[in-house]
Amino acid sequence: xxxxxxxxxxxxxxxxxxxxxxxxxxxxxxxxxxxxxxxxxxxxxxxxxxxxxxxxxxxxxxxxxxxxxxxxxxxxxxxxxxxxxxxxxxxxxxxxxxxxxxxxxxxxxxxxxxxxxxxxxxxxxxxxxxxx
Amino acid sequence: xxxxxxxxxxxxxxxxxxxxxxxxxxxxxxxxxxxxxxxxxxxxxxxxxxxxxxxxxxxxxxxxxxxxxxxxxxxxxxxxxxxxxxxxxxxxxxxxxxxxxxxxxxxxxxxxxxxxxxxxxxxxxxxxxxxxxxxxxxxx
Numbered sequence: 684x685x686x687x688x689x690x691x692x693x694x695x696x697x698x699x700x701x702x703x704x705x706x707x708x709x710x711x712x713x714x715x716x717x718x719x720x721x722x723x724x725x726x727x728x729x730x731x732x733x734x735x736x737x738x739x740x741x742x743x744x745x746x747x748x749x750x751x752x753x754x755x756x757x758x759x760x761x762x763x764x765x766x767x768x769x770x771x772x773x774x775x776x777x778x779x780x781x782x783x784x785x786x787x788x789x790x791x792x793x794x795x796x797x798x799x800x801x802x803x804x805x806x807x808x809x810x811x812x813x814x815x
Numbered sequence: 816x817x818x819x820x821x822x823x824x825x826x827x828x829x830x831x832x833x834x835x836x837x838x839x840x841x842x843x844x845x846x847x848x849x850x851x852x853x854x855x856x857x858x859x860x861x862x863x864x865x866x867x868x869x870x871x872x873x874x875x876x877x878x879x880x881x882x883x884x885x886x887x888x889x890x891x892x893x894x895x896x897x898x899x900x901x902x903x904x905x906x907x908x909x910x911x912x913x914x915x916x917x918x919x920x921x922x923x924x925x926x927x928x929x930x931x932x933x934x935x936x937x938x939x940x941x942x943x944x945x946x947x948x949x950x951x952x953x954x955x
Contacts, residue, residue: 689886740888741854747886748844748851755835760845765852768845772822772932774951800849 685746692739706731763788765800766807775804783807818929819859822850823921824889826914827936828955829864829872832884839936839955846934846953847887862889863925867902867917892921905944919944926950 714727724730752759760768763785770778777784787807791798798806824832831839832847853860864874869891876885894902894917901923902916911919918941922931926948935941938954945952 685886686882689888692888737854737857737859741851743886744847744851744854744888747883748848751835751844751883758835758841758844760841760848764841764845765849768842769849771953772820772846772849772951773930774932778953799852801852 685743685750688739688743689747692736692743761788762792762798762800762803766803769800770804773804775808777804777807777811780807780811783811819861820930820932821925821928822846822860822862822932822934823918823925824862824864824868825918825933825935825937825941826868826872828934829868829874829884831955832887833872833874833881835883842955843934859929862887863892863921864889865892865914865917865921866894867914871912871914892917894920898924909940909943911940911944915940915944922948922950 711727714730717723718725718727718730724733763781766784766788767778767781769775770784784803784807787810788798788800788803790810791803791806795802827839828843831837831843834840847862850860850862874881874884892898898917898920901920902913905911905916905919906913909916915937918933918935922933922945925931930951931945931948932951932953933941933945934953934955936955938952941950941952
C-alpha cells in the first residue's frame with residue numbers, strides 16, 4: 684500500500700481528471716480568495732492539488748517510518764532523540780546541549796503527553812532563558 | 816509564508832538510513848522523523864539526495880533492500896549541465912570527490928529558496944564545498 688501510494692505520488696503524470704469530489708462551499712470560496720488576493724497558488728485547483736500532495740506525502744512518510752519501527756523497535760527515537768534532531772536541523776543554539784534537550788523532553792511529557800520535538804526544544808529554550 | 820527548509824544528505828547519512836544495522840541509523844532516522852512531524856503540521860520541508868551521492872552510497876532504488884529509504888520521500892537531484900559545471904570547478908579547486916562536489920553544487924542551487932541543512936559525517940569537507948552558502952551542518 685505504501686509502495687503503491689508512493690509510486691503514484693512519484694509518477695511524472697501531466698494528465699488531469701475531473702472529479703466529483705465535493706468540498707464545503709466556504710472552503711472553495713476561501714481558496715479562491717487566497718489565490719486571488721494572496722497569490723498563494725496559480726489557481727484554486729493548483730492550491731488544492733498541492734495541499735493534497737503535501738498531506739499524502741506526510742502520510743506516506745509516517746506510514747513508512749511506523750512500519751519500520753514495528754519491524755525494528757530499537758530504531759524508534761525517543762522524544763529526547765527527536766528534540767536533539769530538531770535542534771540540529773534548525774541549527775538551534777541548544778543543539779550543542781543534548782543533555783538539556785533530553786531533560787526538557789522528559790519534563791514536558793509529564794504535563795504535556797502529546798508534546799513533540801519542537802515543543803521540547805521550546806521548553807528547553809525557556810528553561811535556559813529562565814536560568815540565565 | 817514560511818520558506819521551505821531543504822535537508823541534503825551525504826553518503827554516510829544515506830548509508831545510515833539504508834541499513835538498520837548501521838551504527839548511525841537511529842540518529843538519522845530521528846532527523847527524518849522530525850521532518851515527518853513537521854510535514855504533518857504543513858511546515859514545508861524537503862529532503863534531497865544528489866544523484867552522485869546515491870551512486871557512491873550504493874542506493875539502487877530498484878533493490879529490495881532499499882524499501883525503507885525509498886519510501887522516505889527523498890528526492891533525487893540530477894547532476895545536470897549547470898550543476899556539473901559547478902561540481903567540476905569544486906573538484907578542480909578543492910580536490911574533493913564527485914559526490915561531495917555534487918553536494919556543493921546542489922546546496923548552491925537550493926540555498927536561495929530557504930534555509931538548508933546538510934547531514935554529513937564530514938563537517939570540514941562539506942563546509943568547504945558549500946562555502947559561501949549559509950548551511951546548517953549536522954555532523955553525524
